[in-house]
Amino acid sequence: DIQMTQSPSTLSASVGDNVTITCRASQTISSWLSWFQQRPGKPPTLLIYQASSLQTGVPSRFSGSRSGTEFTLTIRGLQPDDFATYYCHQYYLHSYTFGQGTRLEI
Amino acid sequence: QVQLVQSGAEVKKPGASVRISCKASGYTFSDFYIHWVRQAPGQGLEWMGFIKPSGGDTTFAQQFQGRVSMTRDTSTNTVYMEVRGLTSEDTAVYYCGRSTAVTGTGHWGQGTLVTVSS
Numbered sequence: 001d002i003q004m005t006q007s008p009s010t011l012s013a014s015v016g017d018n019v020t021i022t023c024r025a026s027q028t029i030s031s032w033l034s035w036f037q038q039r040p041g042k043p044p045t046l047l048i049y050q051a052s053s054l055q056t057g058v059p060s061r062f063s064g065s066r067s068g069t070e071f072t073l074t075i076r077g078l079q080p081d082d083f084a085t086y087y088c089h090q091y092y093l094h095s096y097t098f099g100q101g102t103r104l105e106i
Numbered sequence: 107q108v109q110l111v112q113s114g115a116e117v118k119k120p121g122a123s124v125r126i127s128c129k130a131s132g133y134t135f136s137d138f139y140i141h142w143v144r145q146a147p148g149q150g151l152e153w154m155g156f157i158k159p160s161g162g163d164t165t166f167a168q169q170f171q172g173r174v175s176m177t178r179d180t181s182t183n184t185v186y187m188e189v190r191g192l193t194s195e196d197t198a199v200y201y202c203g204r205s206t207a208v209t210g211t212g213h214w215g216q217g218t219l220v221t222v223s224s
Contacts, residue, residue, distance in 0.1 A: 001168065034210040036151075043201050043214035044151065050208060087151055091210040094165055096141070096153040 002026055006088055006099025013104060018076045021102045023088035025069040032092040035064055035073045038101075039084045047086075048073065075104075108132040110140075110202050110215035117221045118192050125188045126218045128202035135183040136160040139205045142176065142187050144198040145217075152198075156205070157185055192222045 003026040013019050023033065031051035036044035046055045048064035051071055061076045075082055083106050088099040113127040128140060141156040155166035157176040164176045170189075178185045189196060200218045203211035 032210070038151075043203075043217055046209065046212045049210055049212070053209075055209070055212065089151075089153075089210060091205070094156075096156075096167075096210075098143075098151040098153060101150040 002029060002090055002092065002095050002097055004088055004090055004097050004099040006102060008102060009100060010103045010105065012106070013078055014106065015078050015080055017078045018074065019078060019104065021073045021086055021088075021104075023071045023073075023099045025071070025090055028069060029090045029092035031066055032090055033064075033066070033071050034089045034091065035062075036087045036089060037082075037084050038087065044087065078104075108204060108213045110204060110213060112200075112202060112215040112218045115219040115221070117223065120193055120222055120224055122192050122222075123188055123190045124192060124220050125186055126200055126202075126220070128185045128187070128215050130183045130185070130204065133204075135180060140176075140178070140185045141203045141205055141211050142174075142200060143203060143211075144200045146195070146198040149198075154187075154200075159185065189220075192220075194222050196220065197222045 006023045033051045035048040038044045047058050047062050051066040052064045063074045065072045086102045109131045111129045116124050118124050136159045139156045142154040144152050154170050157164045159178045175188045202215040204213045205211040
């Protein structure tokens with residue numbers, strides 16, 4: 001199975017900050033990685049797919065990038081609504097796993 | 107618009123089985139895989155498996171093989187997931203999600219809470 005190592009597990013930031021969350025895959029997954037935001041009691045919401053493509057309707061302050069097997073979600077200019085939990089998710093060759101999650105707190 | 111509507115919360119005793127439904131609308135049912143993911147209280151997301159509605163083929167995460175089944179009813183555009191041999195560790199919110207090859211799982215149901223308790 002492909003393992004996804006996500007860090008940090010918790011991230012403290014303030015409104016207006018820029019933050020970065022990282023996921024590392026245990027083997028190549030090409031660019032088959034997405035990022036989700038999840039608020040308590042709600043299903044995940046797709047932010048980024050194929051490592052760097054912004055889902056329709058998602059603010060442009062969210063961006064994703066890839067370097068080999070390392071993937072990054074960047075949020076620029078944090079807004080109050082952004083404080084939530086974020087997950088990476090690989091979907092390479094019908095093998096699917098999630099990262100452990102990053103709780104972004106004020 | 108794409109909608110996935112799941113069945114309501116369930117309370118089961120250890121050793122029992124549970125079947126959850128996920129009714130799709132707003133798109134061609136047979137064209138997109140349906141995945142199931144669960145989230146135990148205070149924990150992260152765990153991928154369980156998927157079904158191809160067109161032919162009913164299924165793929166499961168290793169830890170669920172033999173204990174989980176997925177079926178579909180193309181006449182009602184509904185996918186079902188059954189989990190057998192429930193234990194307290196199966197207490198979780200279960201989500202169905204629709205995937206595409208490009209975006210992965212982009213649309214989700216509202217979730218179904220399954221509580222396993224004696």
